[in-house]
Amino acid sequence: MVADRAALRHNIDTMAGFAREYGMELAPHAKTTMAPALLADQLEAGAWGFTVATPSQALILREHGIERIMLANEIVDPAGLRTIAAELERDPSFEFLCFADSVAQIEIMSRHAGARPFRVLAELGQPGGRGGCRTVAGLLDVAAAAQAAPGVELAGVGGYEGTLDTADQVRAYLGDMREALDHLRVRDPILSVGGSMWFDVIGRELADCQARVLLRSGAYITHDDGIYRERTPYNRIAGELRPALEIWAHVLTTPEPGMTIVGFGKRDAPYDEGLPVPKAVRRADGESSPVKGEVVKMWDQHALLTGENDLRPGDLVSFGISHPCTAFDKWRVLPVVDERHVVVELIATYF
């Protein structure tokens, strides 16, 4: 797998510009890449700090000098809480936020807090969804518990709109988040939402929001040729993100007409939200041409490309991917290439 330098830069600048234009701040989800070299580029483009999903991701970012971290998830792990509490005490410039959605969690956090409190965003969820309180009333109970618990401080409201199906649903959900925020007595409140699938709606709806709005978009940095290409808000508004990741693999064999077995598999490329998409073939003579067909199956170390084509054993084929979050975690080192596909940088990931 390689990443295209120009596409990475374009995407980082595009999303930073979008957030600036709408008066929002970007806390890019670091879980997507866990690549400090890329986080540095995002910070330089103006990111507020970073989002993570787990205490261990937070600690990896701390080791790489990140000062502002939002753990957009419930945290109940005593070892993780104690380590973060120690880090808050050690470094006064470390800012940490996390989500909370139950009184039980607030009690656990309070038990493991240190001298500086854990700042929490009360999470609003959706019925049938993942984490988060199911109603504004439920959220207000959690918020009250956070305000009452020693070692815990309420900082605002968090949520995730990426699984919603329509702009109307997103608007209603954002309305509930703002209603919750209006009931809280918090100075300089924070409101955090996802921001990959609906940042256009979010930008418009929250333009007049008094809270500091933190977007947690992660996958935008590489975009893709799959679900994000299909679902990016740039299908509705002007602008674009560019797919930055490519898998290159050899044709191993063409055992039957219409069947091409290629040398990448589940160890190399994502397969959870759509399979890789064939793009081009490069032959031994250096000539490139488009490739037809479809990846229909992946094994641990092979993929099956079907369709009529003239591929031969030894041909090198490139594929776009779907779902960057399960692409980076398969690689400890990622080559970055320029427009001629010359490797110009090696990026380490820390999963």
Next chain:
Amino acid sequence: MVADRAALRHNIDTMAGFAREYGMELAPHAKTTMAPALLADQLEAGAWGFTVATPSQALILREHGIERIMLANEIVDPAGLRTIAAELERDPSFEFLCFADSVAQIEIMSRHAGARPFRVLAELGQPGGRGGCRTVAGLLDVAAAAQAAPGVELAGVGGYEGTLDTADQVRAYLGDMREALDHLRVRDPILSVGGSMWFDVIGRELADCQARVLLRSGAYITHDDGIYRERTPYNRIAGELRPALEIWAHVLTTPEPGMTIVGFGKRDAPYDEGLPVPKAVRRADGESSPVKGEVVKMWDQHALLTGENDLRPGDLVSFGISHPCTAFDKWRVLPVVDERHVVVELIATYF
């Protein structure tokens, strides 16, 4: 994720004993774990050497001093071939085998061979399957090309029976492999098959085979609580393998009745051949009890466990896994635990 020391040892000894009993040799598939510490245990138990799927896996094993490697896959990558050729020249004790299923591949291999030839097993496949010649006649063409090509040497026949559905199909397939072998003029021929799903049938059918039989079983080392539990030959014959891998994760939240969100996800546990299976809960007081319910969905960093239970945020829950090959590759370091769940060793993986 942790591995159970006693279960690992039991499985390594069990499979080594089975191969010995049937006069076969074991070339365990190293792709499963890519963990040199575990390979050392397998070697000590009598393994012939190891199977890999890619040139880079072969080179990682070479760096860890492995002398016999079978690449059970087509290889057409010039850089991989040249590096392996150089390694063959550098170290006379290095034995290398790989699969071949096309004349085009033989030509590529011949072009990149060094002073010591590449030894190949002509691969017999199945219609609609993955790699491998579709007929014995096709295999004999590839075998003849291998015997004629400078820098390539024919060593026998390889195949993979793990995707077949019935013992009759396996018997017929093994019969075709033996027929192919009978047509080849090879001294001390090798016949290699998979050996995870059908090693009972293979043991019986190949008991009188004159070739050296190399089994490539990989997943047996940890077994699982999913597909391998369902499909192991030990459901048909006396003996057992024991599931050695467990995922431990905290309950993050219980947002609705019957919904438990647990802190592991696609980054932590396999999800391609069945989802993890809940086993036990351990509470803050150290008490353990069985857990009911079913994992029905996994996100990048979360899992949804459904069913009635009394789990609470902060509870630690253990899960069995399905498909070891997509479990190890998610962890750079794997703790090994004793029967009290005390960590006794840390094992590094090299993916």
